[in-house]
Amino acid sequence: MEINDFTINSIKSEYKKGNLTPKELLDYVFKGIKLYDSKINSFITLTEEYAYKAIESLKLDEIDLKPLWGIPVAIKDNMCFRGFKTTCSSKILENFIPIYTATAVQRLIDAGAIIVGKTNLDEFAMGSSTENSAFFTTSNPWDLERVPGGSSGGSASAVAARFVPLATGSDTGGSIRQPASFCGVVGFKPTYGTVSRYGLVAFASSLDQIGPFGTKVKDVELAFSVMSGKDDMDSTSHPYQFTSVNRNIKEYKVGVIKELYEAEGFDIEVLNSLNNVIKILKSEGLKVDVCSLPHLKYSLPVYYLVATSEASSNLARFDGVRYGLRVEGKDIIETFSKTRGQGFGSEVKRRIMLGTYALSSGYYDAYYLKASKVRTLIVNDFEKAFREYDFLICPTSPTTAFKKGDKTSDPLSMYLSDIATIPVNLAGLPGISIPSGCDNKGLPIGLQIIGRPFNDSEVLNFADQLESIINFEARPQLGGI
Ligand code: GLN
Numbered sequence: 333m334e335i336n337d338f339t340i341n342s343i344k345s346e347y348k349k350g351n352l353t354p355k356e357l358l359d360y361v362f363k364g365i366k367l368y369d370s371k372i373n374s375f376i377t378l379t380e381e382y383a384y385k386a387i388e389s390l391k392l393d394e395i396d397l398k399p400l401w402g403i404p405v406a407i408k409d410n411m412c413f414r415g416f417k418t419t420c421s422s423k424i425l426e427n428f429i430p431i432y433t434a435t436a437v438q439r440l441i442d443a444g445a446i447i448v449g450k451t452n453l454d455e456f457a458m459g460s461s462t463e464n465s466a467f468f469t470t471s472n473p474w475d476l477e478r479v480p481g482g483s484s485g486g487s488a489s490a491v492a493a494r495f496v497p498l499a500t501g502s503d504t505g506g507s508i509r510q511p512a513s514f515c516g517v518v519g520f521k522p523t524y525g526t527v528s529r530y531g532l533v534a535f536a537s538s539l540d541q542i543g544p545f546g547t548k549v550k551d552v553e554l555a556f557s558v559m560s561g562k563d564d565m566d567s568t569s570h571p572y573q574f575t576s577v578n579r580n581i582k583e584y585k586v587g588v589i590k591e592l593y594e595a596e597g598f599d600i601e602v603l604n605s606l607n608n609v610i611k612i613l614k615s616e617g618l619k620v621d622v623c624s625l626p627h628l629k630y631s632l633p634v635y636y637l638v639a640t641s642e643a644s645s646n647l648a649r650f651d652g653v654r655y656g657l658r659v660e661g662k663d664i665i666e667t668f669s670k671t672r673g674q675g676f677g678s679e680v681k682r683r684i685m686l687g688t689y690a691l692s693s694g695y696y697d698a699y700y701l702k703a704s705k706v707r708t709l710i711v712n713d714f715e716k717a718f719r720e721y722d723f724l725i726c727p728t729s730p731t732t733a734f735k736k737g738d739k740t741s742d743p744l745s746m747y748l749s750d751i752a753t754i755p756v757n758l759a760g761l762p763g764i765s766i767p768s769g770c771d772n773k774g775l776p777i778g779l780q781i782i783g784r785p786f787n788d789s790e791v792l793n794f795a796d797q798l799e800s801i802i803n804f805e806a807r808p809q810l811g812g813i
Contacts, residue, residue: 338497340403340551347395347402354387354402354446361404361448365495368810373470374490376409377417378449386446398444399554406490406499409450410457411437411542412531420533421465422455424650424657424675434531435566436500436542436559443558448496451486455677456647457507457535459483460749463740464679471736472514473808474775478733481511481749484545488515491545492808498555499545504535505635506729506753508543509765513728513778516767516806518799519545520552520792521753523785524760525570527556528563536642537568539635539757549766549796556788570786577789581797586613587623587721592752594622598730601771606727609768609779612801623721625713630706631755632747637690637703638758643680644687650675682743711759718784723794726752728765728778752780762788764795767804776806 346352362380369375387402395401407413410420412430419425433441441447454464462470462485470485472478473493480489484501488511491499501508503521512519520543527542534540544555557574588610593603613620652658652671659670676684690699717724729749739746756763761782768779781798783791 338494339548340400340497340546340554343403343497344395344401354390355384357402357404358383358387358446358448361496364493365449368493369495371471371476372473372489372493373468374451374486374493374495375406375449376419376421376452376467376486379413379416379447382416383446383448390444394444399558400440400498401444403445403498404448404496405440405445406449406451406487406496407437407447408453408484408487408499408501410453410502410533411500412533413437413447413450416450418450418533419467420456421453421467422675422677422680423466424671426466426657428656430531432531435528435563437531439559440500440555445498451484451490451499453486454483455680456533456643457483457502457504458643458679458683460506460510460746461734461736461739462486463736464677466677469736472733473810474516474733475773478735478775479514481514481729481733483507485511487545488512488517488519491515491517491547493810494807497546498551501543501545502532502535503541503543503757504539504639505757506750508545509753509763509778509780510729510750512545512765513776514733516776516804516808517545517547518549518552518764518766519543520556520764521756521762522556522560522788523572523762525568526560526572526786526788528566528569530563530565534646536639537646538642539639541757549764549792549799552764553792553796556792572786575789577793579790579793581794582617584618584722584794585720586618586620587717587724588620589628589724589726590622590624591626591628592726597748597751598727599732599771602727602730602732602777605769605777606725606779609725609798609802613798616801623717623724625710625717627706627709627713628755631710631758632751634703634706634710635754635758636686636747637699638707640683640687641690641700642687644684644691647680647684679743707758710755714759714761722783722790724782726780728752728780732771732773732775732777756782761785762791764791766795766799766802768802769804770806774806
Protein backbone atom coordinates (compact mmCIF):
# COMPACT_ATOMS: atom_id res chain seq x y z
CA MET A 333 0.00 0.00 0.00
CA GLU A 334 1.29 3.46 -0.90
CA ILE A 335 -0.30 6.58 0.50
CA ASN A 336 0.81 9.61 -1.41
CA ASP A 337 -1.43 12.37 -0.24
CA PHE A 338 -1.04 11.92 3.50
CA THR A 339 -3.71 14.43 4.55
CA ILE A 340 -6.56 13.90 6.98
CA ASN A 341 -9.13 14.55 4.31
CA SER A 342 -7.75 12.04 1.86
CA ILE A 343 -7.27 9.38 4.56
CA LYS A 344 -10.85 9.85 5.72
CA SER A 345 -12.20 9.68 2.20
CA GLU A 346 -10.29 6.43 1.57
CA TYR A 347 -11.83 5.07 4.77
CA LYS A 348 -15.28 6.06 3.62
CA LYS A 349 -14.84 4.54 0.18
CA GLY A 350 -13.79 1.30 1.82
CA ASN A 351 -10.32 1.43 0.22
CA LEU A 352 -8.53 1.59 3.56
CA THR A 353 -9.10 0.50 7.16
CA PRO A 354 -7.54 1.97 10.33
CA LYS A 355 -5.72 -1.34 10.82
CA GLU A 356 -4.16 -1.13 7.34
CA LEU A 357 -3.13 2.45 8.00
CA LEU A 358 -1.52 1.50 11.34
CA ASP A 359 0.36 -1.33 9.60
CA TYR A 360 1.63 1.21 7.08
CA VAL A 361 2.60 3.73 9.78
CA PHE A 362 4.51 1.26 11.96
CA LYS A 363 6.17 -0.32 8.93
CA GLY A 364 7.40 3.13 7.83
CA ILE A 365 8.69 3.93 11.29
CA LYS A 366 10.48 0.59 11.56
CA LEU A 367 12.06 0.97 8.13
CA TYR A 368 13.28 4.54 8.43
CA ASP A 369 13.18 5.84 11.98
CA SER A 370 16.44 4.15 12.95
CA LYS A 371 18.05 6.88 10.78
CA ILE A 372 15.79 9.78 11.69
CA ASN A 373 15.10 9.06 15.38
CA SER A 374 11.81 10.93 15.68
CA PHE A 375 10.34 8.66 18.32
CA ILE A 376 11.30 7.96 21.93
CA THR A 377 8.38 5.60 22.57
CA LEU A 378 6.02 3.76 20.25
CA THR A 379 2.55 2.94 21.57
CA GLU A 380 1.91 0.14 19.10
CA GLU A 381 -0.07 -2.21 21.32
CA TYR A 382 -2.24 0.64 22.57
CA ALA A 383 -2.88 1.88 19.01
CA TYR A 384 -4.07 -1.49 17.69
CA LYS A 385 -6.32 -1.80 20.71
CA ALA A 386 -7.66 1.74 20.31
CA ILE A 387 -8.82 1.20 16.72
CA GLU A 388 -11.07 -1.61 17.92
CA SER A 389 -13.38 0.95 19.49
CA LEU A 390 -13.75 3.02 16.29
CA LYS A 391 -17.23 2.66 14.81
CA LEU A 392 -17.55 3.44 11.11
CA ASP A 393 -20.92 5.12 11.58
CA GLU A 394 -19.15 7.76 13.73
CA ILE A 395 -16.68 8.77 11.05
CA ASP A 396 -18.47 12.03 10.27
CA LEU A 397 -19.01 12.86 13.94
CA LYS A 398 -15.35 12.48 14.88
CA PRO A 399 -13.09 14.86 12.96
CA LEU A 400 -9.95 12.77 13.57
CA TRP A 401 -11.52 9.32 13.23
CA GLY A 402 -8.71 6.80 12.67
CA ILE A 403 -6.00 9.45 12.22
CA PRO A 404 -2.58 8.39 13.61
CA VAL A 405 -1.01 11.12 15.73
CA ALA A 406 2.43 11.52 17.34
CA ILE A 407 2.72 13.36 20.66
CA LYS A 408 5.71 15.43 21.78
CA ASP A 409 7.20 13.71 24.80
CA ASN A 410 6.54 16.60 27.18
CA MET A 411 2.78 15.98 27.12
CA CYS A 412 1.32 13.44 29.48
CA PHE A 413 -0.36 10.36 28.11
CA ARG A 414 -1.55 8.15 30.92
CA GLY A 415 0.32 4.89 31.33
CA PHE A 416 3.17 5.80 28.96
CA LYS A 417 6.52 7.34 29.70
CA THR A 418 6.71 11.14 29.48
CA THR A 419 10.41 11.85 29.57
CA CYS A 420 10.81 15.44 28.34
CA SER A 421 13.99 13.94 26.85
CA SER A 422 15.55 14.28 30.29
CA LYS A 423 17.33 11.78 32.51
CA ILE A 424 15.43 13.19 35.45
CA LEU A 425 12.12 11.94 33.98
CA GLU A 426 13.52 8.95 32.07
CA ASN A 427 11.18 6.51 33.81
CA PHE A 428 8.29 8.82 34.68
CA ILE A 429 4.88 7.37 33.83
CA PRO A 430 2.06 9.89 34.32
CA ILE A 431 -1.23 8.87 35.86
CA TYR A 432 -3.23 11.32 33.78
CA THR A 433 -3.49 12.55 30.19
CA ALA A 434 -2.99 16.14 29.00
CA THR A 435 -6.28 17.82 28.03
CA ALA A 436 -5.08 18.56 24.48
CA VAL A 437 -4.10 14.91 24.00
CA GLN A 438 -7.39 13.68 25.48
CA ARG A 439 -9.33 15.93 23.11
CA LEU A 440 -7.48 14.44 20.13
CA ILE A 441 -8.33 10.95 21.38
CA ASP A 442 -11.97 11.90 21.94
CA ALA A 443 -12.09 13.14 18.34
CA GLY A 444 -11.00 9.69 17.13
CA ALA A 445 -7.23 10.18 16.82
CA ILE A 446 -4.96 7.20 17.46
CA ILE A 447 -1.77 7.92 19.42
CA VAL A 448 1.11 6.01 17.85
CA GLY A 449 4.04 7.30 19.87
CA LYS A 450 5.91 10.01 21.75
CA THR A 451 8.49 12.13 19.97
CA ASN A 452 11.95 13.42 20.77
CA LEU A 453 12.66 17.01 21.86
CA ASP A 454 15.34 19.19 23.36
CA GLU A 455 15.44 18.47 27.09
CA PHE A 456 12.44 20.21 28.70
CA ALA A 457 11.87 21.93 25.32
CA MET A 458 14.98 24.08 25.76
CA GLY A 459 16.74 24.33 22.44
CA SER A 460 16.40 24.85 18.71
CA SER A 461 17.90 21.70 17.22
CA THR A 462 16.80 18.65 19.30
CA GLU A 463 20.51 18.17 20.07
CA ASN A 464 19.79 18.86 23.74
CA SER A 465 17.84 15.61 24.10
CA ALA A 466 19.45 13.47 26.81
CA PHE A 467 18.83 10.37 24.68
CA PHE A 468 19.67 10.98 21.02
CA THR A 469 19.61 13.62 18.31
CA THR A 470 16.91 13.59 15.66
CA SER A 471 17.90 13.98 12.01
CA ASN A 472 16.24 16.16 9.42
CA PRO A 473 14.53 13.90 6.85
CA TRP A 474 15.66 16.29 4.07
CA ASP A 475 19.33 15.78 4.96
CA LEU A 476 20.34 13.38 7.71
CA GLU A 477 23.47 15.41 8.49
CA ARG A 478 21.29 18.33 9.53
CA VAL A 479 19.11 19.11 12.54
CA PRO A 480 15.32 19.10 12.29
CA GLY A 481 15.11 22.27 14.39
CA GLY A 482 13.71 22.28 17.87
CA SER A 483 12.56 21.84 20.38
CA SER A 484 9.76 19.80 18.78
CA GLY A 485 12.18 18.26 16.25
CA GLY A 486 10.82 14.73 16.70
CA SER A 487 7.26 15.75 15.84
CA ALA A 488 8.31 17.92 12.88
CA SER A 489 10.52 15.21 11.39
CA ALA A 490 7.84 12.52 11.93
CA VAL A 491 5.39 14.57 9.86
CA ALA A 492 8.02 15.53 7.26
CA ALA A 493 8.97 11.86 6.83
CA ARG A 494 5.26 11.05 6.41
CA PHE A 495 5.39 8.63 9.34
CA VAL A 496 2.21 10.32 10.61
CA PRO A 497 -0.11 12.93 9.13
CA LEU A 498 -0.39 14.87 12.39
CA ALA A 499 1.72 15.56 15.49
CA THR A 500 1.64 17.84 18.51
CA GLY A 501 4.27 20.31 19.61
CA SER A 502 4.73 22.93 22.27
CA ASP A 503 6.00 26.40 21.47
CA THR A 504 7.56 28.69 24.09
CA GLY A 505 9.77 30.71 21.76
CA GLY A 506 9.42 28.99 18.40
CA SER A 507 9.50 25.28 19.10
CA ILE A 508 6.65 24.47 16.72
CA ARG A 509 7.29 27.02 13.97
CA GLN A 510 11.08 26.80 13.67
CA PRO A 511 11.22 22.98 13.29
CA ALA A 512 8.22 23.16 10.91
CA SER A 513 10.25 25.59 8.83
CA PHE A 514 13.40 23.38 8.90
CA CYS A 515 11.38 20.28 7.97
CA GLY A 516 9.14 21.75 5.24
CA VAL A 517 5.84 21.19 7.06
CA VAL A 518 3.14 23.39 8.59
CA GLY A 519 3.40 24.27 12.30
CA PHE A 520 0.90 26.41 14.16
CA LYS A 521 1.32 28.19 17.51
CA PRO A 522 -2.13 29.35 18.58
CA THR A 523 -2.94 32.41 20.68
CA TYR A 524 -1.79 31.96 24.29
CA GLY A 525 -4.64 30.42 26.28
CA THR A 526 -6.63 28.87 23.43
CA VAL A 527 -5.26 25.36 24.08
CA SER A 528 -5.10 24.06 27.64
CA ARG A 529 -1.64 23.50 29.09
CA TYR A 530 -2.91 20.93 31.58
CA GLY A 531 -0.62 17.91 31.32
CA LEU A 532 2.08 19.77 29.40
CA VAL A 533 5.27 19.75 31.46
CA ALA A 534 5.84 23.44 32.12
CA PHE A 535 8.90 25.27 30.80
CA ALA A 536 7.88 28.96 30.93
CA SER A 537 4.23 29.19 31.86
CA SER A 538 3.48 32.66 30.46
CA LEU A 539 4.86 31.64 27.04
CA ASP A 540 4.15 27.90 26.61
CA GLN A 541 1.49 26.96 24.09
CA ILE A 542 0.51 23.63 22.53
CA GLY A 543 -0.13 23.42 18.80
CA PRO A 544 -0.21 21.02 15.84
CA PHE A 545 2.06 20.00 12.94
CA GLY A 546 0.67 18.74 9.62
CA THR A 547 1.51 18.70 5.95
CA LYS A 548 -1.29 21.14 5.09
CA VAL A 549 -2.89 24.14 6.81
CA LYS A 550 -6.34 22.50 6.74
CA ASP A 551 -5.01 19.60 8.84
CA VAL A 552 -3.53 21.79 11.55
CA GLU A 553 -6.76 23.80 11.54
CA LEU A 554 -8.76 20.64 12.17
CA ALA A 555 -6.46 19.57 15.00
CA PHE A 556 -6.61 23.05 16.52
CA SER A 557 -10.41 23.11 16.33
CA VAL A 558 -10.42 19.89 18.35
CA MET A 559 -7.73 20.81 20.92
CA SER A 560 -8.79 24.39 21.67
CA GLY A 561 -11.35 25.71 24.14
CA LYS A 562 -11.79 26.33 27.84
CA ASP A 563 -10.46 23.78 30.29
CA ASP A 564 -11.13 24.11 34.01
CA MET A 565 -7.88 22.28 34.73
CA ASP A 566 -5.85 25.23 33.37
CA SER A 567 -6.72 28.58 34.92
CA THR A 568 -5.05 30.44 32.04
CA SER A 569 -7.18 28.71 29.43
CA HIS A 570 -9.52 31.01 27.57
CA PRO A 571 -13.19 30.39 26.71
CA TYR A 572 -12.20 30.39 23.05
CA GLN A 573 -14.56 28.83 20.55
CA PHE A 574 -13.22 27.89 17.17
CA THR A 575 -15.24 28.95 14.13
CA SER A 576 -13.76 28.74 10.67
CA VAL A 577 -13.41 31.86 8.55
CA ASN A 578 -13.82 32.10 4.82
CA ARG A 579 -12.68 35.50 3.64
CA ASN A 580 -11.01 36.13 0.33
CA ILE A 581 -7.27 36.67 0.69
CA LYS A 582 -7.52 39.83 -1.44
CA GLU A 583 -9.36 41.62 1.38
CA TYR A 584 -6.41 41.48 3.75
CA LYS A 585 -3.70 44.04 4.47
CA VAL A 586 -0.26 42.66 5.15
CA GLY A 587 2.77 44.19 6.87
CA VAL A 588 6.31 42.90 6.41
CA ILE A 589 8.25 43.29 9.66
CA LYS A 590 11.16 45.60 8.88
CA GLU A 591 13.32 44.38 11.78
CA LEU A 592 13.10 40.82 10.43
CA TYR A 593 13.47 41.70 6.76
CA GLU A 594 15.88 44.57 6.29
CA ALA A 595 18.11 43.03 8.93
CA GLU A 596 21.46 41.33 9.19
CA GLY A 597 21.83 37.63 9.85
CA PHE A 598 19.14 36.43 7.44
CA ASP A 599 20.28 34.16 4.61
CA ILE A 600 19.87 35.76 1.22
CA GLU A 601 17.87 32.79 -0.04
CA VAL A 602 15.51 33.05 2.92
CA LEU A 603 14.94 36.72 2.09
CA ASN A 604 14.52 35.92 -1.60
CA SER A 605 11.78 33.49 -0.70
CA LEU A 606 10.05 36.19 1.37
CA ASN A 607 10.39 38.61 -1.56
CA ASN A 608 8.75 36.03 -3.75
CA VAL A 609 5.81 35.77 -1.31
CA ILE A 610 5.50 39.57 -1.27
CA LYS A 611 5.40 39.55 -5.08
CA ILE A 612 2.72 36.86 -5.08
CA LEU A 613 0.58 38.75 -2.58
CA LYS A 614 0.89 41.99 -4.52
CA SER A 615 0.00 40.28 -7.78
CA GLU A 616 -3.12 38.91 -6.06
CA GLY A 617 -4.03 42.53 -5.36
CA LEU A 618 -3.22 42.70 -1.65
CA LYS A 619 -1.83 45.78 0.00
CA VAL A 620 1.62 44.93 1.33
CA ASP A 621 3.93 47.42 3.12
CA VAL A 622 7.05 47.24 5.22
CA CYS A 623 6.31 48.26 8.81
CA SER A 624 8.55 48.83 11.79
CA LEU A 625 8.21 47.35 15.28
CA PRO A 626 11.13 49.16 16.93
CA HIS A 627 11.22 47.26 20.23
CA LEU A 628 11.51 43.86 18.56
CA LYS A 629 15.27 44.17 18.76
CA TYR A 630 15.02 43.54 22.51
CA SER A 631 13.06 40.29 22.13
CA LEU A 632 15.96 37.90 22.63
CA PRO A 633 17.27 39.38 25.91
CA VAL A 634 13.73 39.82 27.21
CA TYR A 635 12.88 36.21 26.37
CA TYR A 636 16.03 34.79 27.93
CA LEU A 637 15.26 36.62 31.18
CA VAL A 638 11.51 35.86 31.34
CA ALA A 639 11.75 32.26 30.10
CA THR A 640 14.70 31.32 32.30
CA SER A 641 13.14 32.93 35.37
CA GLU A 642 9.94 30.97 34.87
CA ALA A 643 11.90 27.80 34.12
CA SER A 644 13.98 28.09 37.28
CA SER A 645 10.80 28.22 39.29
CA ASN A 646 8.94 25.50 37.32
CA LEU A 647 11.85 23.08 37.42
CA ALA A 648 12.25 23.37 41.18
CA ARG A 649 9.74 20.53 41.51
CA PHE A 650 12.24 18.00 40.16
CA ASP A 651 13.96 17.26 43.44
CA GLY A 652 13.99 13.48 43.69
CA VAL A 653 11.21 13.51 46.27
CA ARG A 654 7.95 13.57 44.36
CA TYR A 655 8.72 11.73 41.13
CA GLY A 656 11.41 11.05 38.60
CA LEU A 657 15.08 10.30 39.29
CA ARG A 658 16.34 10.18 42.88
CA VAL A 659 20.02 9.96 43.70
CA GLU A 660 20.52 9.37 47.43
CA GLY A 661 22.85 11.64 49.39
CA LYS A 662 23.85 11.70 53.06
CA ASP A 663 21.13 14.24 53.83
CA ILE A 664 18.23 15.91 52.02
CA ILE A 665 20.35 18.76 50.62
CA GLU A 666 22.84 16.33 49.14
CA THR A 667 19.98 14.25 47.73
CA PHE A 668 18.56 17.36 46.04
CA SER A 669 21.85 18.40 44.58
CA LYS A 670 22.92 14.95 43.42
CA THR A 671 19.52 14.30 41.85
CA ARG A 672 19.48 17.60 40.01
CA GLY A 673 23.19 17.50 39.23
CA GLN A 674 22.91 14.11 37.53
CA GLY A 675 19.36 14.45 36.22
CA PHE A 676 19.57 17.71 34.28
CA GLY A 677 21.66 18.32 31.17
CA SER A 678 23.92 21.32 30.70
CA GLU A 679 21.49 23.61 28.80
CA VAL A 680 18.79 23.07 31.43
CA LYS A 681 21.29 23.83 34.19
CA ARG A 682 22.42 26.97 32.37
CA ARG A 683 18.83 28.19 32.19
CA ILE A 684 18.07 27.40 35.83
CA MET A 685 21.16 29.34 36.91
CA LEU A 686 20.34 32.31 34.68
CA GLY A 687 16.75 32.40 35.87
CA THR A 688 17.59 32.01 39.54
CA TYR A 689 20.06 34.86 39.21
CA ALA A 690 17.54 37.11 37.43
CA LEU A 691 14.98 36.52 40.17
CA SER A 692 17.31 36.84 43.14
CA SER A 693 16.88 39.71 45.56
CA GLY A 694 18.89 42.71 44.50
CA TYR A 695 18.80 41.70 40.82
CA TYR A 696 15.07 41.19 40.33
CA ASP A 697 14.34 44.85 39.48
CA ALA A 698 17.29 45.16 37.14
CA TYR A 699 16.57 41.96 35.21
CA TYR A 700 13.19 40.27 35.58
CA LEU A 701 11.15 43.41 36.23
CA LYS A 702 12.92 45.37 33.51
CA ALA A 703 12.42 42.52 31.04
CA SER A 704 8.71 42.39 31.89
CA LYS A 705 8.39 46.11 31.17
CA VAL A 706 10.16 45.83 27.84
CA ARG A 707 7.89 42.87 27.05
CA THR A 708 4.96 45.28 27.34
CA LEU A 709 6.64 47.63 24.84
CA ILE A 710 6.88 44.72 22.40
CA VAL A 711 3.18 43.92 22.94
CA ASN A 712 2.37 47.58 22.26
CA ASP A 713 4.37 47.54 19.01
CA PHE A 714 2.30 44.61 17.76
CA GLU A 715 -0.94 46.26 18.86
CA LYS A 716 -0.03 49.38 16.91
CA ALA A 717 0.92 47.41 13.80
CA PHE A 718 -2.35 45.47 13.92
CA ARG A 719 -4.32 48.71 13.80
CA GLU A 720 -2.99 49.04 10.27
CA TYR A 721 -2.47 45.43 9.11
CA ASP A 722 -4.41 42.17 9.39
CA PHE A 723 -1.25 40.07 9.34
CA LEU A 724 2.46 40.51 9.75
CA ILE A 725 4.85 38.31 7.81
CA CYS A 726 8.56 37.49 8.07
CA PRO A 727 10.84 34.48 7.65
CA THR A 728 10.21 31.88 10.36
CA SER A 729 13.94 31.46 10.93
CA PRO A 730 16.96 33.37 9.57
CA THR A 731 18.43 30.22 8.01
CA THR A 732 17.45 26.82 6.71
CA ALA A 733 18.36 23.68 8.69
CA PHE A 734 21.96 23.82 9.89
CA LYS A 735 24.39 20.93 10.29
CA LYS A 736 24.43 18.90 13.50
CA GLY A 737 27.11 20.21 15.84
CA ASP A 738 27.35 23.61 14.09
CA LYS A 739 25.92 25.60 16.98
CA THR A 740 26.24 23.33 20.00
CA SER A 741 29.30 25.07 21.39
CA ASP A 742 27.86 28.56 20.99
CA PRO A 743 24.52 28.96 22.82
CA LEU A 744 24.08 32.53 21.55
CA SER A 745 24.19 31.52 17.89
CA MET A 746 21.67 28.78 18.69
CA TYR A 747 19.40 31.31 20.44
CA LEU A 748 19.49 33.54 17.36
CA SER A 749 17.68 30.97 15.26
CA ASP A 750 14.48 31.95 17.13
CA ILE A 751 14.81 35.67 16.60
CA ALA A 752 11.66 35.83 14.45
CA THR A 753 9.50 33.48 16.50
CA ILE A 754 10.21 34.65 20.06
CA PRO A 755 8.43 38.05 19.79
CA VAL A 756 5.19 36.23 18.94
CA ASN A 757 5.30 34.27 22.23
CA LEU A 758 6.18 37.37 24.23
CA ALA A 759 2.98 38.99 22.88
CA GLY A 760 0.88 35.78 23.10
CA LEU A 761 -0.12 35.99 19.42
CA PRO A 762 -1.06 33.29 16.91
CA GLY A 763 1.71 32.44 14.43
CA ILE A 764 2.03 29.83 11.73
CA SER A 765 4.92 28.61 9.61
CA ILE A 766 4.21 27.35 6.11
CA PRO A 767 6.79 26.22 3.55
CA SER A 768 7.53 28.95 1.01
CA GLY A 769 10.23 27.33 -1.11
CA CYS A 770 13.66 25.69 -0.98
CA ASP A 771 17.21 27.05 -0.93
CA ASN A 772 19.89 25.98 -3.41
CA LYS A 773 20.72 22.93 -1.27
CA GLY A 774 17.12 21.80 -1.63
CA LEU A 775 16.31 22.57 2.02
CA PRO A 776 12.89 23.99 2.87
CA ILE A 777 12.33 27.63 3.86
CA GLY A 778 9.48 28.69 6.14
CA LEU A 779 7.27 31.78 6.03
CA GLN A 780 5.79 33.02 9.30
CA ILE A 781 2.33 34.63 9.40
CA ILE A 782 1.36 36.42 12.61
CA GLY A 783 -2.17 37.54 13.49
CA ARG A 784 -4.09 39.50 16.12
CA PRO A 785 -4.80 37.74 19.41
CA PHE A 786 -7.66 35.24 19.08
CA ASN A 787 -7.74 35.77 15.31
CA ASP A 788 -6.42 32.24 14.90
CA SER A 789 -9.09 31.32 12.34
CA GLU A 790 -8.21 34.34 10.20
CA VAL A 791 -4.52 33.36 10.30
CA LEU A 792 -5.41 29.83 9.24
CA ASN A 793 -7.74 31.07 6.50
CA PHE A 794 -5.05 33.38 5.09
CA ALA A 795 -2.36 30.69 5.38
CA ASP A 796 -4.55 28.13 3.66
CA GLN A 797 -5.13 30.38 0.62
CA LEU A 798 -1.50 31.44 0.43
CA GLU A 799 -0.45 27.78 0.68
CA SER A 800 -2.57 26.97 -2.39
CA ILE A 801 -0.99 29.80 -4.36
CA ILE A 802 2.58 28.90 -3.36
CA ASN A 803 1.83 25.23 -4.07
CA PHE A 804 4.89 23.81 -2.31
CA GLU A 805 5.10 20.20 -3.38
CA ALA A 806 8.66 19.15 -2.57
CA ARG A 807 9.13 16.48 0.07
CA PRO A 808 12.06 14.58 1.46
CA GLN A 809 13.04 11.37 -0.32
CA LEU A 810 13.47 8.61 2.23
CA GLY A 811 14.17 5.84 -0.24
CA GLY A 812 17.89 6.59 -0.07
CA ILE A 813 18.29 5.75 3.62
N1 GLN B 1 14.53 27.63 21.17
C1 GLN B 1 13.86 28.38 22.21
C2 GLN B 1 14.48 28.04 23.54
O1 GLN B 1 15.39 27.29 23.58
C3 GLN B 1 12.39 28.08 22.20
C4 GLN B 1 12.06 26.78 22.78
C5 GLN B 1 10.60 26.48 22.78
O2 GLN B 1 9.81 27.13 22.11
N2 GLN B 1 10.22 25.53 23.61
O3 GLN B 1 14.06 28.54 24.55
